[in-house]
Amino acid sequence: MTAHRTLIILTGMKSLMNYFSHQLSSMTALLEHIVRLESPTTNKAALDRLGTFLAEEVRNLGAEVTLERQAGAGDHVVARWGRGDGQVLILCHMDTVWDIGALPLRYEDDRLYGPGAYDMKGGITIAIGALRGLRELGLWPPVPITLLFTSDEERGSRTSRALIEAEARRSRLVLCLEPALSNGALKTRRKGTGLFRVTAYGRAAHAGADHEKGVNAIEELAHHVLALQRLTDYTVGTTVSVGRIEGGTRSNVVPDKAWMWVDVRVANGAESERLTRAIRSLKPVLPGARLEVHGGMSRQPMERTPLMAQTFAWAQSVAAGLGITLLEGATGGGSDANFTAALGIPTLDGLGVVGDGAHAVHEHAVLSSLPQRAALLAALISAAPNLNLAP
Numbered sequence: 001m002t003a004h005r006t007l008i009i010l011t012g013m014k015s016l017m018n019y020f021s022h023q024l025s026s027m028t029a030l031l032e033h034i035v036r037l038e039s040p041t042t043n044k045a046a047l048d049r050l051g052t053f054l055a056e057e058v059r060n061l062g063a064e065v066t067l068e069r070q071a072g073a074g075d076h077v078v079a080r081w082g083r084g085d086g087q088v089l090i091l092c093h094m095d096t097v098w099d100i101g102a103l104p105l106r107y108e109d110d111r112l113y114g115p116g117a118y119d120m121k122g123g124i125t126i127a128i129g130a131l132r133g134l135r136e137l138g139l140w141p142p143v144p145i146t147l148l149f150t151s152d153e154e155r156g157s158r159t160s161r162a163l164i165e166a167e168a169r170r171s172r173l174v175l176c177l178e179p180a181l182s183n184g185a186l187k188t189r190r191k192g193t194g195l196f197r198v199t200a201y202g203r204a205a206h207a208g209a210d211h212e213k214g215v216n217a218i219e220e221l222a223h224h225v226l227a228l229q230r231l232t233d234y235t236v237g238t239t240v241s242v243g244r245i246e247g248g249t250r251s252n253v254v255p256d257k258a259w260m261w262v263d264v265r266v267a268n269g270a271e272s273e274r275l276t277r278a279i280r281s282l283k284p285v286l287p288g289a290r291l292e293v294h295g296g297m298s299r300q301p302m303e304r305t306p307l308m309a310q311t312f313a314w315a316q317s318v319a320a321g322l323g324i325t326l327l328e329g330a331t332g333g334g335s336d337a338n339f340t341a342a343l344g345i346p347t348l349d350g351l352g353v354v355g356d357g358a359h360a361v362h363e364h365a366v367l368s369s370l371p372q373r374a375a376l377l378a379a380l381i382s383a384a385p386n387l388n389l390a391p
Helices: 003-020 024-036 044-059 117-137 161-168 217-229 269-280 306-321 337-342 369-386
Strands: 064-068 076-081 087-093 106-108 111-113 145-150 171-176 186-190 192-201 239-247 257-266 290-299 328-331 364-366
Touching: 003 117, 003 369, 024 044, 024 111, 024 117, 024 369, 044 064, 044 076, 044 117, 044 145, 087 117, 087 161, 087 337, 087 369, 117 145, 117 364, 117 369, 145 161, 161 171, 161 337, 171 337, 171 369, 186 306, 186 337, 192 217, 192 269, 217 239, 217 257, 257 269, 257 290, 269 290, 306 369, 364 369
Parallel strands: 087 145, 087 171, 186 328
Antiparallel strands: 064 076, 076 145, 106 111, 111 364, 192 257, 192 290, 239 257
16 A cells, blocks of 8 residues: 555545534435335335436446346346456345335434335445545545445345346455444344245045045144254254245145245354255155255355454454444344355445344434444445455
8 A cells, every 4th residue: 555545544534524424414314215215125116216216326426327127126226436356346235125105204313214224225325425425525446346236135135146246256345234233333244044945745635524535734744844943053043933834725625735934044054054954854744745845045154254354353443543443243134245255255244324123113223323334334445445355
């Protein structure tokens, strides 16, 4: 790093905090606007409306914007400032778990309640605010920057994963704007997530006249519900949850088909392999029954590897230059950071807004956290050209 670049960064740290101390009102207005642009993960038209708005916002910051068109999901928005390897990649998702009208927007003290305010429209607001600050302060770094607004993170990133991984492979640093932990900590550990569908097939029969001729698929499934729930092991951070069951046709018919959806969360790769093997090796219990298992692990665990520890230590040093004490923690949910960390790319997750209530009716963002989080993100982007971590 040149002495000139060092001076720019040190001077810039002070100017960033001063600049963002005056941005609360504008950032709150942006957050409210995009929360009102409700964007359920299953509503393509709503997602594309939000995507159109965000595309215009980043074009106004000088980005080259392209849309990755999707038939069964919202279009992904790709914003670029420059091209080439060694880029900084910023990850945001536009989709929420809330149906339109399900969760009203309201203010209470220093909090904005509403669909996606915390997960993760607060993060989107911070990303746009940070980039605007870098532009206006003349602190834009000499590296390419790519910002992704994806549309299906809440459904496992089925259409966006390949795009995310391709961009990550060209990146020196990935910054994921998922919300912070409640104390503002970044997330240096995330569980891996999996979803399996187990289907039991039996034989239909009259529930009264020919009961003995039937093979009850629901009964077969019940054996496996209990077996799967017992795979949970809190001591190693593994949870298995049968979250949905369907089956049967009429109460007077022995059901010949039933199925269940099984959520799996694991803290490490060994548990991922153990659970996958156990679920895929399920065998029928009732004579004449048959089982099918589909699905698997959608996100591998994001573990606190030596590279993760180094990346966080670097972020701590940047934060310290702003007068911020940065903490770290773990969470049971998965994010798109799981994908990039698994590729061995330096990744920081949980850089979004402070708040609480992801996927819950009390979802909210703490508004006063927006300026500081934007200053932190801007500082990390500005310092990224100097990041040089051992693999």
